[in-house]
Amino acid sequence: MICPMLFVRLCRIAGRECLRMVLMPRYLFGMVLPPLVCYALFTTLMDAGLPTRLPAGVVDLDNSFTSRQIVRNLDAFQHTDIVAHYPSVAEADEAMRRGDIYAFYYLPQRMEEEILSGRQPMVSFYLNYAYLVAGSLLYKDMRTLSELADASVVQAGLYARGAEVWQVRPLLQPIVVEAHPIHNSWLNYSVYLNNVLLPGVLSLVVLLVTVYSLGMEVKGRSGHRLLCLAKGNVGVALLGKLLPQTGVFVGLALIGNVWLYGVLHFPLYSGPLPMIVASVLLVLASQGLGVFLFTLVPWMRMAMSIASLWGVVSFSISGFTFPAMAMNPALQALNNLFPLRHYFLIYTNEALNGNPTMCIWTAYVALLCFALLPLPFVGRLKRMLLSHQYME
Numbered sequence: 001m002i003c004p005m006l007f008v009r010l011c012r013i014a015g016r017e018c019l020r021m022v023l024m025p026r027y028l029f030g031m032v033l034p035p036l037v038c039y040a041l042f043t044t045l046m047d048a049g050l051p052t053r054l055p056a057g058v059v060d061l062d063n064s065f066t067s068r069q070i071v072r073n074l075d076a077f078q079h080t081d082i083v084a085h086y087p088s089v090a091e092a093d094e095a096m097r098r099g100d101i102y103a104f105y106y107l108p109q110r111m112e113e114e115i116l117s118g119r120q121p122m123v124s125f126y127l128n129y130a131y132l133v134a135g136s137l138l139y140k141d142m143r144t145l146s147e148l149a150d151a152s153v154v155q156a157g158l159y160a161r162g163a164e165v166w167q168v169r170p171l172l173q174p175i176v177v178e179a180h181p182i183h184n185s186w187l188n189y190s191v192y193l194n195n196v197l198l199p200g201v202l203s204l205v206v207l208l209v210t211v212y213s214l215g216m217e218v219k220g221r222s223g224h225r226l227l228c229l230a231k232g233n234v235g236v237a238l239l240g241k242l243l244p245q246t247g248v249f250v251g252l253a254l255i256g257n258v259w260l261y262g263v264l265h266f267p268l269y270s271g272p273l274p275m276i277v278a279s280v281l282l283v284l285a286s287q288g289l290g291v292f293l294f295t296l297v298p299w300m301r302m303a304m305s306i307a308s309l310w311g312v313v314s315f316s317i318s319g320f321t322f323p324a325m326a327m328n329p330a331l332q333a334l335n336n337l338f339p340l341r342h343y344f345l346i347y348t349n350e351a352l353n354g355n356p357t358m359c360i361w362t363a364y365v366a367l368l369c370f371a372l373l374p375l376p377f378v379g380r381l382k383r384m385l386l387s388h389q390y391m392e
Helices: 002-023 025-045 065-075 089-098 111-116 132-160 165-172 189-219 223-229 234-263 272-296 300-317 329-337 339-352 357-371 375-387
Strands: 054-060 080-085 103-107 124-127
Touching (some): 002 025, 065 103, 089 103, 103 132, 124 132, 189 223, 189 339, 234 272, 234 375, 272 300, 272 357, 300 329, 300 339, 329 339
Parallel strands (some): 054 080
Antiparallel strands (some): 103 124
């Protein structure tokens, strides 16, 4: 008789929570809309994979056949779009400060003359590294062009001295390099970022909604009613209250997986099951962390502020934007306190690298520990629900 009665209590509390979600549109609005908007926005924003045709400028003081040829070659690169010619470095620098261009290429006076006389002219390029992606891609194009231009000058000189093709090529490129990027051979920024960015947004929403829903019980002085439905068992009350939210969030996580791996066909070398399990565990871990933060801080606003900070910092400290191994040792230890870090490890090891689950089982255990984190604090949670002391 215990199990059927327990099931009935859970159903009553879950039904009560579903009714609250329906009667409070902002409740459901805050749960569902932000993740779905982010799914559509971020993947559409990075649909091209890599940004192309980034605006750049040229300061061509030589205005010779050679300099014009260099400018045409630079404009032909995939990531560079020469949108303006400037008469001086000062004007090009001012345009870059205004944000009209991300970089400019400088060709000095008498460049062609120095090339023909055997001297070594110096070209320069200036980049706005406040925009890291744009600056990096334009740097790659401009550096490549400079090396190719230098090689073409040397090649012309060697041919003029009577060298044969088989003699020139080993001098210009003694070692042939073949680059083979693995697992993300397209160098697609969407694959690199969205597989962790979107679950991170969902985790942040889960944290905030969990803290908010518990705080509303205290603020609305309805905690006593919640515990009455659970016959005083705070564990049953908590489980029944969070169950409808878990269903909604797990559904959103599965939609995200279908969108990323089924519709957009992002790399998934481990099959769908590990990422489904990881997504469910991330939702549960975020809920567990949210309950813990609420019991840790006696008022809702502060708890939600801490939850917001925790969720936002996880984007930086989890290691997908800056390598964890390059962080300060203290931060390397601290990043284990963020559920998104363990989800990221599962994703890189299984979805991207195709490693077996046993190679990363500790990340699954860590997420499970986050989900069980509230257990030692259920007594404190019960006292908070019964106290009716809401602090602004």
